[in-house]
Amino acid sequence: MSESEYDTVFSLPSVDDDPDTEVGVLLLGLGRERLLAGLGVACRDPALEPATVTLLVDQLRHDVRTDLTFADALAQGARRWRLACEGLAETNLEPGPRSADLRRMWGRATEAIAADADPRLRTECAAEQVYLVACWLRCVEITEIAEEHVVLPELPA
Numbered sequence: 001m002s003e004s005e006y007d008t009v010f011s012l013p014s015v016d017d018d019p020d021t022e023v024g025v026l027l028l029g030l031g032r033e034r035l036l037a038g039l040g041v042a043c044r045d046p047a048l049e050p051a052t053v054t055l056l057v058d059q060l061r062h063d064v065r066t067d068l069t070f071a072d073a074l075a076q077g078a079r080r081w082r083l084a085c086e087g088l089a090e091t092n093l094e095p096g097p098r099s100a101d102l103r104r105m106w107g108r109a110t111e112a113i114a115a116d117a118d119p120r121l122r123t124e125c126a127a128e129q130v131y132l133v134a135c136w137l138r139c140v141e142i143t144e145i146a147e148e149h150v151v152l153p154e155l156p157a
Helices: 019-027 032-044 051-062 070-091 100-115 127-137 139-149
Strands: none
Touching: 019 051, 019 127, 032 051, 032 070, 032 127, 051 070, 051 127, 070 100, 070 127, 070 139, 100 127, 100 139, 127 139
16 A cells, blocks of 8 residues: 555644543543543533543542542442433434544534434533533443443332
8 A cells, every 4th residue: 555545744733722632532542441530530520621530440440449439439420320321322312433633523423413413412521421422422432331231110019
């Protein structure tokens, strides 16, 4: 293959971009379990910033914290993801076309979630929004892992 078949253009982020865009682009590279657990942690404490949530998830993965387990964060993230999926399905919301330009794709997805009126897609803080958008952009993977970790209520006997 020749070099002309590859997009070799390097572009820096715009100084006008929302800082959460850069955080989101970085989060897209995390494993699906870490994204789902991050969504769970972000939902627990609206005062947390996205970077703090990422650090807390890593602490949970390494059993450093005693107030929450990684499994609990996954379960909480799975519950939040299922709720968001209901809202996405009801509104037929799409993140837009897939693109190699992650910043543009991130921006479209963030705008779509923020503009939607479905209460299941509303977020309480920046961390929850960033993790929700990251999960949405990797919807198939996140849904698979959420199905493995969601704790359904017991059925009455």
